[in-house]
Amino acid sequence: MTSTFAGLFDRVTVMHSSAAWSDTAAELSAVLGEPTYSDGSSWSAWKQLSLSDESSGPPWALLARTSDLDAVAGHADELGWNVGQRAEGGHETRLALTSPSGLTVIAYTPAPAPGA
Numbered sequence: 001m002t003s004t005f006a007g008l009f010d011r012v013t014v015m016h017s018s019a020a021w022s023d024t025a026a027e028l029s030a031v032l033g034e035p036t037y038s039d040g041s042s043w044s045a046w047k048q049l050s051l052s053d054e055s056s057g058p059p060w061a062l063l064a065r066t067s068d069l070d071a072v073a074g075h076a077d078e079l080g081w082n083v084g085q086r087a088e089g090g091h092e093t094r095l096a097l098t099s100p101s102g103l104t105v106i107a108y109t110p111a112p113a114p115g116a
Contacts, residue, residue: 003079005064008072014049015063015106021053039090057096061104069095072107 018024025044028051029035035051038044042053050063066072073083076097084096094108 005072005075008068008075009064009066009107011065012105013045013063014060015052016049016060017052017054017057018059019053019055021051025051043091057106058104061096061106064105064107066107066109069093069107069109072097076107 016024021042025035025038028044028046028049032046032048035044035046044051064072069086073095076083080100082098084098086093086095089108089111092108092110094106097105097107099105
């Protein structure tokens with residue numbers, strides 16, 4: 001068994017969560033420029049990081065895109081990580097993983113495109 005998630009994640013970025021989403025998005029835009037994507041109310045993404053309005057979790061986490069949530073969940077469990085429940089978002093299915101030291105990784109797989 002390998003002790004890394006190598007090969008399971010397509011991309012990993014930093015995600016910041018803030019209840020003050022609108023103000024934080026404006027402040028991040030002042031520093032980083034306009035986001036590459038924003039839904040205008042709860043999610044924005046820049047090359048350097050993403051911003052979410054979900055304030056029930058930690059203020060920051062790693063956001064890890066995968067095509068196989070089952071494999072990620074199984075590997076995290078083998079490593080002794082806490083594996084949360086799957087949650088459906090507006091654009092993705094996600095799974096919160098917490099390492100023994102407290103690092104939070106939100107693994108996600110994009111939702112299929114409408115009509116796909």
